[in-house]
Amino acid sequence: MDVSAILAKAKAKYKSTDVEKEFPLEMDLGNLTAFDTTPIESRSKKALEELSRDNVQLMVNALFELPSKSHDRATLVELPEKTTRLPRARKAPEPRKPTRWEEFARIKGIKKRKRSKMVFDEEVGDYIPRYGYKSKADMEAKSEWVVELKDGDNATAEEVFSRRKKEKKARVEKQKKNEERNMLRKAGKSLAGSSGVVRTKRGKKGGKSIPQGELVTQMHGEKLSTDQLRAAISVQAVSTASYGKFDNKVRNQRKSKLKSAKRRKLPVTGAEGVEKEKLAKVADRVVNKKVKVNDGIDMSRAVNMYQVAHDRERQRLNDHTFKMRDKQQKMSKRAKRK
Amino acid sequence: MRPLTEEEMKNVLEKLSHYIGSNIKLLVERNDEEYVFRLHKKRVYYLAEDLMKKAMHVARKRLVAMGTALGKFTASGRFLLEITCLDYLAQYAQFKVWVKPSSELSFLYGNHVLKAGLGRITDGTPKNQGVVVYNMQDVPLGFGTTAYSTSDCRRVDGTAIVCFNQSDVGEYLRDEDGLSSASTAMDME
Known part of the structure; x- marks a missing residue:
């Protein structure tokens, strides 16, 4: 039987895999992409479609020329290294807000010097930390059993030591306060929201309805910024049992973008860890439910075995x-x- | 495209576990690569994480498919497996049914497996158990649910249905349009 005619007929149905091209395409097979730098001759839809077909054919031809291996009823080729760099999916993260000290240092032109953590102490005859635990100051403070009084200071010994203790406590507290303030600056919106508003009773003032809170425009003696206040209001606006549905609105009050925790869906990407944990939990539940254990006996299996x-x-x-x-x-x- | 909610995860995993039992854990926690489940136009896809990140660049309207489509959610929220998930089912199947060469074609046309066409069945298969259907050369053909347990299969007569056809590879031809969300994509535009 001569099948050449049938073969020819079948072949005629499809276009040839050989494509003539004056200038070769720029291939980036790693990304499965090819770039045609030749100017387009015609803008008609048909011509463009044909051109794309030819180019795709060229790219597929190039793919078939790559070294291949077969695996599990399929032929695989390893794509070469990508040459085109794709833009990142999300916008770049914003730089961290400088702390108060960093801001101050910038204005004053104070540069950070690299200093070793350990210093040589001649008294001890060894390297000890410059500051903190077991530093010279620390050791002195701890082993202080005698304190020199300044001229004109008439305090008793007890007073001197309690005063020093108090001063130390005040310094620690001040540092804590500073850290808190820095946190606030850094977090900007979220932290400010929780502390910018004090709830008061619902009501009307001079015929105008006011939100159920009174704005506190200062925190730690610092004026809150407009953004911080706005964030505070948006938190406050959904902080009722009905998520603010039945509350009075102020004029021009923006709609709060905050949503209840229940409705929050996982992001498409970025929370794979959380997602995986959830999946594992659900899978465990499904698997454990599947084995219907009745007093330690899997009934369906037991019946089966008996049968x-x-x-x-x-x-x-x-x-x-x-x-x-x-x-x-x-x-x-x-x-x-x- | 979005991750599944907990309710959806439960539906999907429960349906998968009907066929592969506790092996669903192997799908969820893989050693080779990070894989994720994603919902897109009512279909659930199972794909590698880096592929998912690439797919994110395609507009939702234009995205037809990515990775392996496991199945789809019905309007009422039930989850149905589609033939495209056969690779994974066949890989992890706990209970299997082999059909004789004589009734292989009949199964591929969408018919149920009769006792006469039953070549082999995993020992101890219970009734109403999800099974993967193979031909005698161990090529997976589809999946279904048993109508009788293995022991009952011996008793029934030749014309009785032993395994209901739920999906078979013939659907790639019979239901070509329905298998992808391409047609849905057209509707949306």
Whole structure:
């Protein structure tokens, strides 16, 4: 049988895989991309479609020229290294807000110097920390049993030591306050929201409805910024049982973008860890539910096993009776023959 | 495209576990690469994380498919597996049914497996159990649900249905349009 005609016919249905191209395409097979730098001759839809087909064909041809290996009923090729760099998916993260000290240092032109953490102490004869635990100041403060009084200071010994203790406490507290303020600056919106508003009773003032809170425009002696206040209002606006649905609105009050925790969906990407944890939890629940354990016995499995055993026993008995019958028949035949 | 909610995760995993049992854990926690479940136009896709990140660049309207489509959610929120998930089911199947060469074609046309066409069945398969259907050369053909347990299969007569066809690879031809969200994409535009 001559199949060449059929083959030719089948072949004629499809376009040729050989494409003529004056200038080769710029291939980036790693990204499965090709760039055609030749100017377009015609802008008609048909011409563009044909051009794209040809170019895709060229790219596919190039793919087929890559070294391939077969794996599990499929042919695989390893794509080369990507040459085109794609832009990142999300916008770049914003730089961290400088702390108060960093801001101050910038204005004053104070540069950070690299200083070693350990310093040599001649008294000890070894390297000790410059500051903090086991530093010189620390050791001195701890081993202080005598303090020099300044001229004109008439404090008693007890007073001196309690005063020093108090001063130390005040310094620590001040630092804590500073850290808190820095946190506030850094977090900007979120932290400010929780502390910018004090709830008061619902009501009207001079005929105008006011939100159920009074704005506190200062925190730690610092004026809150407009953004911080706005954030505070947006938190406050959804801080009722109805998520602010039935509350009075102020004029020009922006709609709060905050949503209840319940409705929050996972982001498409960026929370894979959380997602995986959730999946694992659900999978565990599904698997454990599947095995219906009844007093330590998997009922469906037990019934199944019983049924199989029962069947085998019956089969065995059947075989046995057949065997016995055959034996009897043989015996009777033999007896007849005799 | 978005991750599944907890309710959806439950639906998907429960349906998968009907066929592969506790092996769903192997899908969820893979050693080779990070894989994720994603919902897109009512279909659930199972794909590598880096592929998902690439797919994010495609507009939602234009995105037809990515990775492996496991199945789709019905309007009432039930989850149905589609034939495209066969690779994973076949890989992890706990209970299997083999059909004889004589009734292979019949199964691929969408018919149920009769007792006469039953070549082999995993020992101890319970009734109403999700099974993967293979031909005698161990090529997966589709999946279904048993009508009888293994022991009951011995008793029933040749014309009885032993495994209901739920999906078979013939659907790639019969239901080509329905298998991807391409047609849905057209509707949306």
